[in-house]
Amino acid sequence: MKKIVANIKMNQTPSRSREYLINMISRFDSDKNVDLTLCLPYTSLYLGKLLLNGTKIKLGAQNLHEEECGSYTGEISGAMLRESGVDTVIVGHSERRVKFKENNNQINKKIKVALKNGLGVILCVGESLAEKNTLKTLETLKTQIEEALKGLYENELERVTISYEPIWAIGTGKNATIREIEYGVRAIRKVIEDDFSLKAAKSITVLYGGSVTNKNIHGITHAKGVNGALIGGASLEEGGFLNLISLV
Numbered sequence: 001m002k003k004i005v006a007n008i009k010m011n012q013t014p015s016r017s018r019e020y021l022i023n024m025i026s027r028f029d030s031d032k033n034v035d036l037t038l039c040l041p042y043t044s045l046y047l048g049k050l051l052l053n054g055t056k057i058k059l060g061a062q063n064l065h066e067e068e069c070g071s072y073t074g075e076i077s078g079a080m081l082r083e084s085g086v087d088t089v090i091v092g093h094s095e096r097r098v099k100f101k102e103n104n105n106q107i108n109k110k111i112k113v114a115l116k117n118g119l120g121v122i123l124c125v126g127e128s129l130a131e132k133n134t135l136k137t138l139e140t141l142k143t144q145i146e147e148a149l150k151g152l153y154e155n156e157l158e159r160v161t162i163s164y165e166p167i168w169a170i171g172t173g174k175n176a177t178i179r180e181i182e183y184g185v186r187a188i189r190k191v192i193e194d195d196f197s198l199k200a201a202k203s204i205t206v207l208y209g210g211s212v213t214n215k216n217i218h219g220i221t222h223a224k225g226v227n228g229a230l231i232g233g234a235s236l237e238e239g240g241f242l243n244l245i246s247l248v
């Protein structure tokens with residue numbers, strides 16, 4: 001079973017999400033070996049809960065706040081997401097790390113609060129172009145993963161997926177090569193092996209994200225150690241996205 005996750009980012013009003021979900025529900029082939037999650041904007045989540053109820057498509061969110069509740073004007077908690085029907089939440093996306101200055105300590109807290117509220121987590125990790133060019137990919141991945149997963153018990157990893165998203169590949173049309181993806185994914189599994197166990201390293205779900213299209217999806221989802229993909233731009237239009245899913 002391959003895991004495919006759509007990251008809609010800040011791209012749908014509720015009425016557009018309604019149309020998108022209706023099309024996805026009616027045309028998604030649930031017999032295909034694909035575990036599909038749609039990460040919608042906050043304002044579309046409750047609608048997603050109502051429409052996706054009884055289907056095989058899961059509802060995802062793109063972020064949450066690291067505290068349980070309180071005076072955090074404008075923020076959204078894990079409990080709010082859970083009650084809005086969310087199955088899984090993306091944490092540590094590079095756009096949040098870079099544009100919203102999120103650090104690994106906050107990301108660690110977000111993961112803990114998400115798990116506490118019964119949510120699955122997709123932890124995004126990946127190096128910048130400067131880090132790639134100075135051969136710091138391994139070091140970056142190790143630090144990001146170790147700090148994000150600090151204090152977690154091994155059995156909690158069952159609800160954690162790691163997505164390898166090199167920053168230079170996101171939204172650029174320049175996807176990582178299969179060799180680069182396999183290198184990054186192997187490094188991710190090695191950190192899990194060193195910090196948890198070989199069993200955890202083998203069983204954790206690892207995705208790739210960054211300029212995935214219907215031209216490269218098949219090769220990516222069949223790369224060694226890759227369990228699926230996290231897709232931005234190519235998930236926005238239902239027809240194209242369903243076509244991409246059929247090529248997994």
Ligand code: 13P
Binds near residue numbers: 093170172209210230
């Ligand atoms: P693109 O697929 O648009 O490159 O975005 C990838 C991404 O950020 C997934 O989280």
